[in-house]
Amino acid sequence: MFGFIGAALVAGLIWMLFPVMVHEIWQGVRASWVVLLVAVVLIVLAVVFAAMEISFLAFLAGVGAVGWLIFGGMGIHFQQMQAVAASVTVVDGDPNDLSFRERAPYDVAKATSSRTLGNTTGDATGIVRALPARGDTGEYTTSVVRRGLFQGYESTQVLTPPLFGSASAADVRFCKFDERATLRFGGLGWGNDLKRAIAFITPLGTRADQGDAFVTCDGDTPMVYAPLTKQVGAITHRVPAGVAVYNGSTGKLSYYDNLSDDLPLYPQSIATAQRESSTASEGFWDWMFKRSGFEDTGKDTSDPNGSNRAEFGLANDGGINERGWQSYVTPLNSRGSSSSLVGLGTVNASHVENGVLNPYSVHLYPEGKSRQANSAVADAITGGILDGYKASGLKVFEIVPAKDCTWVASIGKAQSILYRASIAPNGDITLIDGSSPDEQPNVEPNGEQPAGSVDLEKPLDSMTVAELNDFGDAVLAELAARAAQK
Structure with missing residues (x-):
């Protein structure tokens, strides 16, 4: 009885001190429990047979454990990708029927961010996100961190760079965080780490990734949005888990299961996983030998889009997609050596529902009408x-x-x-x-x-x-x- 109480107290202390670690460990166990369970059984058998001096069976069990970790792990990973691939569909309809609003290029927005900080005294994070459905030609936003220990964000920088020329002071605005709103990604300690605070208000196994998060200004109020993910299924795969929203004026942290707005609320990491899962849409050997699905333009080493070549944030502008909402859009290559563009991958970025993958659509160009690299x-x-x-x-x-x-x-x-x-x-x-x-x-x-x-x-x-x-x-x-x- 006292042992149980002691274990519960220790577990509670670990949860209070290391909530993010608990979430991470649980996610790892959920994702790999089948592989780990079989491997542990084989290792135990190897030890037992060795103790019984049955060398041949001990050797077989040991080799089986190693082989299972390698090949069984690959098989489980393929099944996980197949579960995600169920949300990917090659749709009828020419990609030319899609229409998106023009935006200023991402690289230019990122380059101009640091030189248009005005009289801010903090440090820009350098993490710039596109909000293409905001304003006439879209917005780019980034955070500025207040200097000092245990400090939060100083402000949110909103850039609306023009389609031509350079961004000026008129193309930049800021909204200030209250000094009492001290939570931020990468913060230190109890009242400073936003990821830790999110871990306390979300179910076990929920993950907040800074790469999915973004900031914006709601009028003069700075807001931090953190799309969340979690593992589901016996052979698990990752799905959206709602959105955490931090108000930089009041310091209030809220959690929403479902949310829709003209913002990239759908986790970008999930959109990437869906695109990559198309390679597992056929059989195991097709996946193994890279004969199925689609990929981004990474094989085109001279692509001017460089590393920013997938999951473009683009605002829909009519056509067969819904006007005003944002999509993640990726130019697609076939799996062969050709770098011609064979289609577009799109997924709605403006709506998130807890536990549900938004449909990922692959729009292919007609035969013989692929676009140049x-x-x-x-x-x-x-x-x-x-x-x-x-x-x-x-x-x-x-x-x-x-x-x-x-x-x-x-x-x-x-x-x-x-x-x-x-x-x-x-x-x-x-x-x-x-x-x-x-x-x-x-x-x-x-x-x-x-x-x-x-x-x-x-x-x-x-x-x-x-x-x-x-x-x-x-x-x-x-x-x-x-x-x-x-």
């Missing part, structure tokens, strides 16, 4: 339209799906966008110059301008910036041709 598009822009001096110091930052069947590429420098390029389904590229967006040159899929696109007889004072650039190229080309004839 992003690296090929970038080469056509920098080596075709912006050939020579015009491309000096410029790079393509981001190529993402946009409105009315098109994709959009952003071109410029680290903190400023000079051009945007609209890419049609057939590969035609239209360059849009931020200084004169009305008349723009076209480029064919091979990256060359159509013949006759430069009017050499047009008065110089009536030419756009893009036309002047093209005029200069034409003059240089003519001089080079005449020099070669002499």
Whole structure:
């Protein structure tokens, strides 16, 4: 009796001191209990047979334990992925029927965050999240941590960078946290660690991941949203577990089972797991030898999207998706060596329901109409339209799906966008110059301008910036041709 009471007291003390650790251990046990149970039984048998000096059976049990940990673990992992793959569907409908609102590129927003902190005295976390359904062209947000021990966030920074040019002070606003609201991710101790506080108000096994969390300003009130996950099933897989919301003005922490808003409430890590689970949609050996499903554009090593190539936060803009809500969108490759884009993966990011996976839709381009690899598009822009001096110091930052069947590429420098390029389904590229967006040159899929696109007889004072650039190229080309004839 006293032993039971003592064990209960110890367990309670561990829970009070280390709630996050308890959650993590429980999740690990839930995810791997089948593998661990069989392995422990085989190891015990090996020890028993060794004690009985039955060497052959002890050897077999030991080898079986090792083999089970390797191959049994792989089989269990495949089954876990298959459970998630049940939420993934290849839908009827051309990806060109999807339409998304344009946004400023993520890399530019991240680069401008630190130089537009104004008079804040804290340190930006550097974790920038897209809220594309907010504002006219979407928002990007990040947190600023107040300096000092056991301090929370100082403020939330909201950036609304323009589609062209650089972000100015007018494109940035802040909402301040109350100094008594001391909870934050990565905090120290009892009243400072937001993850610890979430662990106390959520069921056992619930997980809060900073990579899924984001911040925003509700008027002048700073809010921290932490989409949660948990393990379900005998052969477990991860599902959403609601959302924890922290009010930076009152210091109140709330938990919601279900929530809908124009925010990325659905855990991004779950969307990633759903996309990756498509590789387990067929049999074990198809999964093992990478013959099934889809993957992101990681094999295209020159993709200008770089590491930010999957789960784009994009605002729906009509078409076959619901206007105004946000989706996680990923350009998809087949599992072979081809880097052509064969489709789009989408999942609703604006709604979360405890224990329920949102449907993940794979929209495939019709046979023979896949899109060029992003690296090929970038080469056509920098080596075709912006050939020579015009491309000096410029790079393509981001190529993402946009409105009315098109994709959009952003071109410029680290903190400023000079051009945007609209890419049609057939590969035609239209360059849009931020200084004169009305008349723009076209480029064919091979990256060359159509013949006759430069009017050499047009008065110089009536030419756009893009036309002047093209005029200069034409003059240089003519001089080079005449020099070669002499």
